[in-house]
Amino acid sequence: MASEILSRIRRPFRYSFKNATLSIIAINAVVYFLFNFTNLIPVGEDYFSINVVGFVFHQCFWQPLTYMFMHGNIQHLFFNMLGLLFFGMQVERALGSKEFVMMYLVVGVLSGLFSVGVYYALGAYMISQGMYPYTYLVSLVGASGAIYGILLAYAVIFPRSRIFVWFVIPVPAPILVIAYAVIEFVSQFTGGSNVAHQTHLAGFAFAFLYMLVRMGVNPIRVWRDVFRR
Template sequence: MSKECDYCGFRDPMPFTCKFCGNPYCYNHRLPESHNCSGLALFKERIHDSGGLYNYKPDQMVKKHKKPVFKPLGNAISTIRSSYSLTILIIAIISFFLSMVIPGYFFYLALYPLDIVSRPWTLVTSIFLHAGTMHLLFNMMILFFFGPELERRIGGKRFLAVFFLSGIIAAIGYSLWSIFIVGSSVPAIGASGAILGIFACLAVIAPHIQVSLFFGPPVRITYVLILLVLIDLIFGLLFGLTDPIARSAHLSGVVAGVVMGKQIKKMGQYIDY
């Protein structure tokens, strides 16, 4: 079946489909380098983020009889380079235990809405604090299952941008809601806003992904996102000011994730598969 070349417009009876960007090309522009493939650049970025190598060197060979050497620092650095999602998860767990043994740790890193100007670092540090084991477990479970998936699709640097910007916007949204609507300065902690931003961004970029809820039949990730938003809205209206959960932070994180997801998709800065 003939198709128009996405680069020159020539209708080729036997078109080639680029494995990096998925677009059809004629014989002359079939190679990624011949049509300025945006997917190839993103693929290289992913390989770089994962610590992969393009150039083979003979002196990098490891003899079969040579025993492997355990290098804790080297292994840790390799893990950090290969998965930002896993690194964030590890930092959050370490921070949780530190908050239980270091006096003043929680107070110094938690977000207090009225002190947001004098303590701007808490916009980020509060993301790595959690109120209890279940709070930590729930957030890290979502990050573990959906963080690497988004990271593979958009690359490590964009993943970090989505995570931290969603978390910061969630913190600002909560602070504005607390000060101007609720009239309180209850501290906020947790990565929920950032993680819901990750989830929302993934739902925009890959809406066809199927998610199983509570061992039920799989449904599209977009439906799950809508359900989570409805839960926050309904419970926020039902419990109002007595609700202990920062619904405004959740919703702010979702909005941030959706906006960034749309921008990434518009610019074609992702890999679809």
């Protein structure tokens, strides 16, 4: 029974390449433009970011999806989309567009749900009785969780690839992923910025599980075999 369920989970899509990475980048850019330079959307960003009050108390169940396409400022948008362009295109070519999009969305949604669970456990919210539907202490926007997941997938698919940090220092992709994971873990407890480090860590973790469960690939085993040679 378990093997039958697993075989269904791992049933592959028919390969096709549709430039989904560029489409996702375009959607993010359009959403940012609509919210920051037009009045075409009558509701505020609060409804599309993910936060405890909106998701838990007001049943805004679309937030785990929509928060991935919202960004706080142009720098946030630019660097997220730059990372998606660099790594997403290669991952999409390797996996096919359908698999890539499913991984991107699954990892992003689960990372958002994990983060809102953390915020709920920490009490990082408040309910407003004023003229607004709700207010919040912590709200999450951005595609970082999904993009960190794509970075891990890249390091698994191309474990011998070297990424040039600051365009100068060549670092093997698996080492870069491990280094980022350590930095994010430490920053979660020591950093004072508004960066959602737990979302980045969740992106790594859920991408790891996606590769393991959906694709039958153990990232640790792949990296261990590479460095043994």
